Amino acid sequence: xxxxxxxxxxxxxxxxxxxxxxxxxxxxxxxxxxxxxxxxxxxxxxxxxxxxxxxxxxxxxxxxxxxxxxxxxxxxxxxxxxxxxxxxxxxxxxxxxxxxxxxxxxxxxxxxxxxxxxxxxxxxxxxxxxxxxxxxxxxxxxxxxxxxxxxxxxxxxxxxxxxxxxxxxxxxxxxxxxxxxxxxxxxxxxxxxxxxxxxxxxxxxxxxxxxxxxxxxxxxxxxxxxxxxxxxxxxxxxxxxxxxxxxxxxxxxxxxxxxxxxxxxxxxxxxxxxxxxxxxxxxxxxxxxxxxxxxxxxxxxxxxxxxxxxxxxxxxxxxxxxxxxxxxxxxxxxxxxxxxxxxxxxxxxxxxxxxxxxxxxxxxxxxxxxxxxxxxxxxxxxxxxxxxxxxxxxxxxxxxxxxxxxxxxxxxxxxxxxxxxxxxxxxxxxxxxxxxxxxxx
Amino acid sequence: xxxxxxxxxxxxxxxxxxxxxxxxxxxxxxxxxxxxxxxxxxxxxxxxxxxxxxxxxxxxxxxxxxxxxxxxxxxxxxxxxxxxxxxxxxxxxxxxxxxxxxxxxxxxxxxxxxxxxxxxxxxxxxxxxxxxxxxxxxxxxxxxxxxxxxxxxxxxxxxxxxxxxxxxxxxxxxxxxxxxxxxxxxxxxx
Numbered sequence: 278x279x280x281x282x283x284x285x286x287x288x289x290x291x292x293x294x295x296x297x298x299x300x301x302x303x304x305x306x307x308x309x310x311x312x313x314x315x316x317x318x319x320x321x322x323x324x325x326x327x328x329x330x331x332x333x334x335x336x337x338x339x340x341x342x343x344x345x346x347x348x349x350x351x352x353x354x355x356x357x358x359x360x361x362x363x364x365x366x367x368x369x370x371x372x373x374x375x376x377x378x379x380x381x382x383x384x385x386x387x388x389x390x391x392x393x394x395x396x397x398x399x400x401x402x403x404x405x406x407x408x409x410x411x412x413x414x415x416x417x418x419x420x421x422x423x424x425x426x427x428x429x430x431x432x433x434x435x436x437x438x439x440x441x442x443x444x445x446x447x448x449x450x451x452x453x454x455x456x457x458x459x460x461x462x463x464x465x466x467x468x469x470x471x472x473x474x475x476x477x478x479x480x481x482x483x484x485x486x487x488x489x490x491x492x493x494x495x496x497x498x499x500x501x502x503x504x505x506x507x508x509x510x511x512x513x514x515x516x517x518x519x520x521x522x523x524x525x526x527x528x529x530x531x532x533x534x535x536x537x538x539x540x541x542x543x544x545x546x547x548x549x550x551x552x553x554x555x556x557x558x559x560x561x562x563x564x565x566x567x568x569x570x571x572x573x574x575x576x577x578x579x580x581x582x583x584x585x586x587x588x589x590x591x592x593x594x595x596x597x598x599x600x601x602x603x604x605x606x607x608x609x610x611x612x613x614x615x616x617x618x619x620x621x622x623x624x625x626x627x628x629x630x631x632x633x634x635x636x637x638x639x640x641x642x643x644x645x646x647x648x649x650x651x652x653x654x655x656x657x658x659x660x661x662x663x664x665x666x667x668x669x670x671x672x673x674x675x676x677x678x679x680x681x682x683x684x685x686x687x688x689x690x691x692x693x694x695x696x697x698x699x700x701x702x703x704x705x706x707x708x709x710x711x712x713x714x715x716x717x718x
Numbered sequence: 719x720x721x722x723x724x725x726x727x728x729x730x731x732x733x734x735x736x737x738x739x740x741x742x743x744x745x746x747x748x749x750x751x752x753x754x755x756x757x758x759x760x761x762x763x764x765x766x767x768x769x770x771x772x773x774x775x776x777x778x779x780x781x782x783x784x785x786x787x788x789x790x791x792x793x794x795x796x797x798x799x800x801x802x803x804x805x806x807x808x809x810x811x812x813x814x815x816x817x818x819x820x821x822x823x824x825x826x827x828x829x830x831x832x833x834x835x836x837x838x839x840x841x842x843x844x845x846x847x848x849x850x851x852x853x854x855x856x857x858x859x860x861x862x863x864x865x866x867x868x869x870x871x872x873x874x875x876x877x878x879x880x881x882x883x884x885x886x887x888x889x890x891x892x893x894x895x896x897x898x899x900x901x902x903x904x905x906x907x908x
Contacts, residue, residue, distance in 0.1 A: 373747070373748040374749065486836070486858065486859065490860070490861075491856070491860050597797075597798040597836075597837075598832065601832060601836070638751075638861075638862075643750070646829065651829065653825075656886065
């Protein structure tokens, strides 16, 4: 039985928010950090509280900590040593494993998330911009009252128009393939597989191996917690649109190229089910738009290229132990919308998202290292993920086609990593335990 | 990340001398669980050497018979590891029995470590490792401990040779399939 009243809402629910704000915090002293946590605690909703109040609530708050943050709050060395090595090192130190090299290197990150001074994140999802402003002002007042707490950086999130469905700045429909946790009450959409054991995402429960990984100790700290990998990914919209125009003579050809990079038409319709022509009704239909596989339906990649983003991020029935590699994604777009036909204004816009999983090394890092950035994934030889892979202009992208495949050489980077960090997302009891660390001693 | 940028020519046999430690100091690639041993003309590989728990020798022979049956029943059981060959060897040193497990495959072991751990349990490969001195008892739930054991007992090559260097098992199988298809086509045309 999942402890809904202890699990932070972001793990199990998606807030109906059009706006948001991430604040990256640093604690100059343990007391300041604990005072901030103690004060914000009652604003952090559990999954249960969120579900009960979602219709009337206007904002949703999540807090999480880096390993340095836990240390600064006063967690003792013995406890700190029980956290897995990749979390202790932090995302910036794992740059080579993650493919964060070249332009993606942490030395270029713009939000100070690569700094060891990053200790915590406060995530706000707000129903609208006015509520975000109100909440941000309130949070600013709280921080001013907590001696030694500083905002290293912040990022405002904005949904991208049109607002009737979630999509990124490139125009791809998002949130189509999410794992469902057993016991969460959610039902997987057709093709999404059976619900997964909670331990794949929430610490303290059995996972798909039948048991569970070694957990950080004490139990009160780790139970109902999870790990979050934060990624701030700039999307180069002008460059992406130029690429489509350079590689497709007609509008239809350009849409097909966009679809071949992703594996879905921008409407969300999967190429396996709509290989030649977009089908927006299919793209919007959750009962149909995820209901496909690859091994028998598209083994050579004639519909969905073997190296496409969707095939790399979820190889479905063409990878082993898929149930041990799944991840929950949350997040939103940031930056202003660049209307079609408008020259790129050079402003940063993109996706700022969280990947939530029980093991960063087995789930998130595996996906980055093997699925996204292995040049030889599916024997492709010289490719990386065309959307989020580490691209330096020397790699290619192959689109299987009869009689002869199409090969695009010198694929540009459509995205650049601008920030990132590993966070531990404690349960509510653990948050209270952390806030009272001074009293425990 | 996969360092597969080496220009490969399967027609030209090649040898590669490898420095002490098994990696090239100026080209160390960081994997999730530690440095990745380089791809050579003989592909990726490992040679794990460890002392067996005294008196357990017979377990290894029983294990061999079980693996033979497992693979016969499910030929693709180890497909995820992208293997060419595996060799299991027992040999004595000064009265103690040692075990060598040598694999040649097409991807660095770091990438599919967790899949390997799962496979070890599913196919019974674990039964020999559990009879090695120092093997972590909690290996099923502790992939990092498993990896640490493997790394501590890995004896990297100092020289590797390939008669058809860098060719992958998939490429070889594709070539053999094309050859078989061509033979079949020619037979049909008689």
